[in-house]
Amino acid sequence: MSDKLLKVDNLRVSYHTYAGEVQAVRGVSFELDEGETLALVGESGCGKSVTARSLMRLNKVPPAEIKAESRVLFQGENIYDFDQNRLRRYRGQDAAMIFQDAMAALNPTMTIGKQVAETLLHHQALSKKAAREQVRQLLQQVGISEPERRLRQYPHELSGGMRQRVMIAIAFANQPRLLIADEPTTALDVTIQAQIIDLMKQLQQIHKTAVIMITHDLGVVANLAQRIAVMYAGTIVERGSSREIFYHPRHPYTNMLLEAVPRLDQPEDKELASIAGTPPDLLNPPPGCPFCSRCRYCMDICLKQRPPVYQFEPDHQADCWLYALEKPAEDAPFTRRDDHE
Amino acid sequence: MSENPVLLEVSHIKKYFDSGSGHWLKAVDDVSFSIHQGETLGLVGESGCGKTTCGRTIMGMYQKTAGLVRYRGQDVHALKGKALFAFRKDAQMIFQDPYASLDPRMTVSDIIGEGLDVHHLVRNRQERTKRIYELLDLVELNHEHANRFIHEFSGGQRQRIGIARALAVNPSFLVLDEPISALDVSIQAQVVNLLKKLQQEQGLTYLFIAHDLAMVKHISDRVAVMYLGKIVEITRSGELYAHPRHPYTAALLSAIPIPDPDVEAKRERGRIKLAGEVLSPIDPPPGCRFASRCPYATEICRQETPELTGEGDGHWVACYHQLNR
Numbered sequence: 001m002s003d004k005l006l007k008v009d010n011l012r013v014s015y016h017t018y019a020g021e022v023q024a025v026r027g028v029s030f031e032l033d034e035g036e037t038l039a040l041v042g043e044s045g046c047g048k049s050v051t052a053r054s055l056m057r058l059n060k061v062p063p064a065e066i067k068a069e070s071r072v073l074f075q076g077e078n079i080y081d082f083d084q085n086r087l088r089r090y091r092g093q094d095a096a097m098i099f100q101d102a103m104a105a106l107n108p109t110m111t112i113g114k115q116v117a118e119t120l121l122h123h124q125a126l127s128k129k130a131a132r133e134q135v136r137q138l139l140q141q142v143g144i145s146e147p148e149r150r151l152r153q154y155p156h157e158l159s160g161g162m163r164q165r166v167m168i169a170i171a172f173a174n175q176p177r178l179l180i181a182d183e184p185t186t187a188l189d190v191t192i193q194a195q196i197i198d199l200m201k202q203l204q205q206i207h208k209t210a211v212i213m214i215t216h217d218l219g220v221v222a223n224l225a226q227r228i229a230v231m232y233a234g235t236i237v238e239r240g241s242s243r244e245i246f247y248h249p250r251h252p253y254t255n256m257l258l259e260a261v262p263r264l265d266q267p268e269d270k271e272l273a274s275i276a277g278t279p280p281d282l283l284n285p286p287p288g289c290p291f292c293s294r295c296r297y298c299m300d301i302c303l304k305q306r307p308p309v310y311q312f313e314p315d316h317q318a319d320c321w322l323y324a325l326e327k328p329a330e331d332a333p334f335t336r337r338d339d340h341e
Numbered sequence: 342m343s344e345n346p347v348l349l350e351v352s353h354i355k356k357y358f359d360s361g362s363g364h365w366l367k368a369v370d371d372v373s374f375s376i377h378q379g380e381t382l383g384l385v386g387e388s389g390c391g392k393t394t395c396g397r398t399i400m401g402m403y404q405k406t407a408g409l410v411r412y413r414g415q416d417v418h419a420l421k422g423k424a425l426f427a428f429r430k431d432a433q434m435i436f437q438d439p440y441a442s443l444d445p446r447m448t449v450s451d452i453i454g455e456g457l458d459v460h461h462l463v464r465n466r467q468e469r470t471k472r473i474y475e476l477l478d479l480v481e482l483n484h485e486h487a488n489r490f491i492h493e494f495s496g497g498q499r500q501r502i503g504i505a506r507a508l509a510v511n512p513s514f515l516v517l518d519e520p521i522s523a524l525d526v527s528i529q530a531q532v533v534n535l536l537k538k539l540q541q542e543q544g545l546t547y548l549f550i551a552h553d554l555a556m557v558k559h560i561s562d563r564v565a566v567m568y569l570g571k572i573v574e575i576t577r578s579g580e581l582y583a584h585p586r587h588p589y590t591a592a593l594l595s596a597i598p599i600p601d602p603d604v605e606a607k608r609e610r611g612r613i614k615l616a617g618e619v620l621s622p623i624d625p626p627p628g629c630r631f632a633s634r635c636p637y638a639t640e641i642c643r644q645e646t647p648e649l650t651g652e653g654d655g656h657w658v659a660c661y662h663q664l665n666r
Contacts, residue, residue: 043525043526159618161618162618189552189619190387190554190596190597191592191593191596191615192618193596194598194612194614194615195614195615216526217598218526218600219597219599219600219605220598221600222598222599222604222605223598223602223605223609243602243603246600246601256527257526257527258600260526260530261526261529261555261600262555262558263555263600263601264554264555264594264597264599265582265601265604267579270559271534272530272534272559274530274531274534275527275528276531278495278497278528
């Protein structure tokens, strides 16, 4: 297990604002194998995008501050020790990123062809002509019809789905080992979302790329993730294989998140579980469990101390006091659908 | 629900926008449906299909291009004076963006109280305060919130304020235009449960506009599916999911991921994959609007526009090649 592609260890990111220090990411650790897909799931403001951006060193420092103890090891090397040259090679060649808003991520004053070629020319010794040919192939690969015409167009001339395809083409241009996708389909309609997810899966299989998928949509996660990490208020509260998380959620937050979304294949009269309240303010994060103010099972200790990591299966952990005590709450654990497995 | 009298009847409504140089954007093109009292009709479709325009035209916020909207038997677009004033009280709207639809310079009590003042529903200050507190209780907010400003609230709380404002004037009909799309999953469930509770308590009638078919199915009695300005299918929500007859509905349903890995793995094989993207609503081609992406399209689909037809079972479809028959 020493050949992990990526190892994130105690990542802490804060933002210094006029109101004070916002502790956006408060000690996140996870690992990623070659070729696997990990989903980081959470609601807005839980720190999932900040986490994703720090894996590419994209957080602007200041106002951001990456705490000294944070380590992001890519093939054993800490990316925060990289010099400019190594960092440039890391971004684009070793790792690539896809963003939610393709219109904002692409340069509006450059043609599509030029933008894709730029990535190729930066990392590979190619003639302009050869680069152009590769761009044409890449666009074809991501399902853009008439690539010859498209590569002379500007981003505003394309539809949302097309722009996302161009971003995917740029991301896969240098066959990266790691792809970070930050809500790549959130802004798209469902039928287009299905197309884009298909495309990403297909390319991932061809290139054996490891993917970190940031999303709030549990449906998308069920479709493509092998492992899932659930984030809440800057920390990962539960992690495990996709099946474990969906069928045996252990953290009350995960459980309620799953019960709160209506499913197409369920009768309409099933009431949705609603989580009262809102996530805590990360200017003054609570000393104990971040979820305790909204949790049905909240105990005294939850308010005072950060919960310990509790191990269930070899690959399933939850940070929750319910399991650490000698006598857990009566109606916990919340294993859904015991008929599975 | 269908035993109840019809509250709103929309027949052959059209709304075209002039997009210059003799071109027309046909946002809503010949749409008909009716809503019974106490019912929730879901209106779903992808972005740009005309569902919001449809809702706004029904409310008289847009002038119609053609067609007729009858509310309690009266033509909405012909209302004047007192009748219009009464309609504006009886039919209320809740918007998608609670950040944009509430005045940042008004306190919550003024936002909720404005309707009370305009329609003279309270006689004095005490009664006004009492009614505002009642409404805050109704949407599960605290009394202390009354004197605060909008920027002090989260998205879910703002949406509750929008709901309290709409309910202040005792309406019987609400148009909810993507009321939960801007909210987080856990907050969505809060608002949807609240809307369901309010409907049961007050016998409200909803037109629920959204793009999230799973949520629409959850809240609606019947669902209408829109594609490029036209309704392609309308039926009871359970029936729509179990037996979609329009190829677009079938594709839309199969594209929505279900949060369950085993179910997803099974569905993956049978998934209908739509190629291409939605056409522009500016000067759409003749024939069925979906023909360019439809796997079943034949010559007739490209030449003639299919009518919305039903067989008395309340399941209406506009297609020459219906599925599940």
